[in-house]
Amino acid sequence: MGVAGGEVTVTALTHRGAVRPANEDAVVTGPLTVASANMTVPARCVLPTSEPMILAVADGLGGHAAGEIASEHAVHRMAETGPRLSGPDDVDVLLKNINEEIKDHAEQHSEFSGMGTTVAGLLVMPEGNYWFNVGDSRAYRLEGTRLRQLSEDDSPPVPPSEDGTPASTTFITQSLGGSGSAAMVPHVGRDHEPDPSTWLLCSDGLSDLVPLEKMERIIAEAGSDEAAVHTLWQEAIAASGRDNISILLARRV
Template identity: 75%
Template sequence: MGVDGGAVSVTALTHRGAVRQANEDAVVLGALTVAGADMNAPARCVLPVTDPVVVAVADGLGGHAAGEIASEHAVHRMAESGPQLTGPDSIDLLLKHIDEEIKEHAGQHAEFSGMGTTVAGVLLTADGNFWFNVGDSRTYRLQDGRLIQLSEDDSPALPPSEDGKPVTTNFITQSLGGSGASAMVPHVGRDPEPGPGAWLMCSDGLSDLVTLEEMERIIAAADSDESAVQELWRAAMDASGRDNISVLLVRRSTN
């Protein structure tokens, strides 16, 4: 049994969106994983932080179910290894192992060539909170009603939008697995807030379609985390829902 690090509540929803035939997103909440699901309402769970807890979203790439296999493998490996993670170095090593495993699987099955997945999440431990990502899924810290992006987008720089809408691209410069020739380098950092805090994680099915200001407004106006997550999903659906949508709202408390 680990040290009492308080508790974390996670409210999650993952959905195929309005256009895609399947959901290639997957999420991990401690020892729990959800992959390939089409949830019609958010689910909430409370987990003790006696041992380290990983909460993350993965957005599969590759089509023909290959992306779904990659994202599901990533979240299962994070669920298995989460309690043994200690900080940035162990997160970095785990993500590199997952990258190698996905590439090895793709190399053995021609139909899965090039499959990969993004990942973005947090590791909550008794010693602190750590964020990580590969690709363009995002982790934000929610502080004083503002969403502060912690993750670093692995996508090319684009000129700012003139109409205020999110500027988006489907191209990413690295993923777990995938067809990139260069070595994958995860982004990992320590959250400046060591104890209680709140975070939002999402696939680009949300962040590509809903502005940061609109996400902040929805969270501030909601009377519960379930309502906030439901309304964030609804905003993405109203903005075309052209991609899979995954949203995780995470709150760490002292007890």
């Protein structure tokens, strides 16, 4: 159950990485959205939990500028709709609506054919929390010093690489929008752990490049959430930074 009169502290950063010419990721924290940004310093905000809100990262697909449009549309819709959501069924409907809206836009503009976005996030409500995702962006719960993945990757399993680097794939089985013809089915679940709670949301620009154990160590050893998010970003850059990087660290008290 939520804590009456509580709040969520969110620390977020989104960046194009070291290779991509533009950032097709976007993030949403309650009523606030950031898209097409190139942050090098994390932003921190404190939001009351008196009404429902969405915290999420979205990773645009389809190339500049199609991916930017898809991810920005997704976070704007989540920001405006979040306060009216009443539970997991509403999240499911919202994500399906966003999926159809992105597909409709791509059909009307041939230059954006195939554009889409992944998403991973939380619906934070006065009486509880729900996680959701589509694609391979991730939602983790911090349990002590361990990160437990809540989201379900929509990507085929990849065998570990011979040199021990994190396995990754650019192929996903579903997204919001995109070129797939199969019905999109969001993953939505109740976070049954009691408050206070801490979560890490990220695009695969972090999770593909920085091993889970290293992410856990960085969060445990950082002197602040801002330092943790900044160091996670630096580690992804050092590990090639080949993709856009979005990180959101949220604490509910």
